[in-house]
Amino acid sequence: MKFWMILFLILPYILYPFEWPVKQNKTKSLIISSTFGESRLDHFHNGLDIPGENRKVYPVAKGKVVWQTKGNRRYGEIPFGGGTTMILYHPKEKMLSGYMHLKPSLDNWENNRFVNPNVAMGRSGKSGHSGGAHLHFFLFSLLEKAMLNPLLALPEDFYRNESKPKIKEYAILLPDRVSILNPEKPFSLSGNYPLLARVVDSATATSKERWGIYFLKVETDTGSSLQSLLFQKILYRNFRWQTENLQVFEQVYAGPYYILAYDLLKHPNLKITAGGYKGPSLTEGLHLQVTPLKTQASP
Numbered sequence: 354m355k356f357w358m359i360l361f362l363i364l365p366y367i368l369y370p371f372e373w374p375v376k377q378n379k380t381k382s383l384i385i386s387s388t389f390g391e392s393r394l395d396h397f398h399n400g401l402d403i404p405g406e407n408r409k410v411y412p413v414a415k416g417k418v419v420w421q422t423k424g425n426r427r428y429g430e431i432p433f434g435g436g437t438t439m440i441l442y443h444p445k446e447k448m449l450s451g452y453m454h455l456k457p458s459l460d461n462w463e464n465n466r467f468v469n470p471n472v473a474m475g476r477s478g479k480s481g482h483s484g485g486a487h488l489h490f491f492l493f494s495l496l497e498k499a500m501l502n503p504l505l506a507l508p509e510d511f512y513r514n515e516s517k518p519k520i521k522e523y524a525i526l527l528p529d530r531v532s533i534l535n536p537e538k539p540f541s542l543s544g545n546y547p548l549l550a551r552v553v554d555s556a557t558a559t560s561k562e563r564w565g566i567y568f569l570k571v572e573t574d575t576g577s578s579l580q581s582l583l584f585q586k587i588l589y590r591n592f593r594w595q596t597e598n599l600q601v602f603e604q605v606y607a608g609p610y611y612i613l614a615y616d617l618l619k620h621p622n623l624k625i626t627a628g629g630y631k632g633p634s635l636t637e638g639l640h641l642q643v644t645p646l647k648t649q650a651s652p
C-alpha cells in the first residue's frame with residue numbers, strides 16, 4: 354500500500370480520535386439539542402446534548418471507568434445535577450469523557466473497569482437535573498485543564514448546520530433589569546450600560562434545534578474589538594470556568610443574553626458577526642440612535 358493511501362485511511366482517526374457516544378444510521382443526521390458554551394443562566398453549558406430516551410450510550414474511545422454515580426446528587430457533590438453519571442479516562446489522549454442523565458442501571462460498572470467503544474455502557478434517560486431525556490456528553494483535557502467542544506473531537510458524519518444564526522432580540526442591561534430594545538427607535542440612556550442580544554442558531558431553517566453559537570465578534574465602526582467569543586474550550590483557571598480569552602461567565606452572558614458591548618453609549622455603531630460550528634455566518638450592522646439623558650445638575 355502506498356504511503357498516501359495509508360495516510361488517507363488513518364487521517365480521520367488523527368483528526369477525530371473519538372467516536373460518537375450514540376450510534377446512528379450514517380445517512381441520517383443526529384439531532385443535537387444543545388451545544389457547547391451556551392448560557393445556562395449562571396454557568397457555561399460544558400458539553401453536547403443529544404436528546405432521546407433509552408438510546409444505547411457507548412464509550413467514545415478505549416478507556417477506564419474512573420467515576421460513576423447513580424441517581425441524584427445533592428448540592429456540593431460532584432457533578433451537581435448530572436444524575437446517573439459515568440466518567441471515563443482515556444490514557445492515550447489524557448482526557449476524561451463524561452456521560453450524564455443516564456438511566457440508573459450501572460450495576461456492572463465498577464471503577465477501574467476497561468471499556469471500549471463497541472460495548473454500550475448504559476442508556477440515555479433523564480436522571481438528575483434534566484428537562485427531558487437526553488445524554489449530556491463532555492470531554493475534559495487533563496493537560497489543558499479545559500472542557501473541550503466535543504464537535505471538534507467527534508467525526509463529522511452526523512453533524513450538519515445549514516442555517517445562519519439569528520438575532521432574536523436586542524436588550525440593555527440596566528442596574529435592576531433587562532430592558533428590551535427596539536433598534537429602529539431613538540432612545541435616551543442615563544448611564545453607560547451593556548448592550549445585549551439573544552442569538553440562536555439551528556441546523557436548518559425548519560429544525561427544532563435551537564443552539565447557541567460557536568463564535569461571536571463585535572466591532573466598532575472603526576474596527577476595534579468590543580467582544581470576541583469562540584467556544585472551542587472552556588478553561589478552568591483560578592477556580593473559575595473561563596473562555597480562552599479569560600472571560601468568566603458574567604463577562605460573556607447576562608442570563609440568556611450575549612453581551613455585545615459593555616458600554617452602549619460609547620459605541621452606538623457596531624458590526625456583529627456570529628456563526629455556528631461550520632455553518633453559514635451572520636453579519637449585521639447596528640446603528641443605535643441613542644442620546645445621553647442629562648440628569649439634573651446637583652446644586
Ligand SMILES: [Zn+2]
Nearest residue numbers: 387401402489
Ligand atoms: Zn447538557
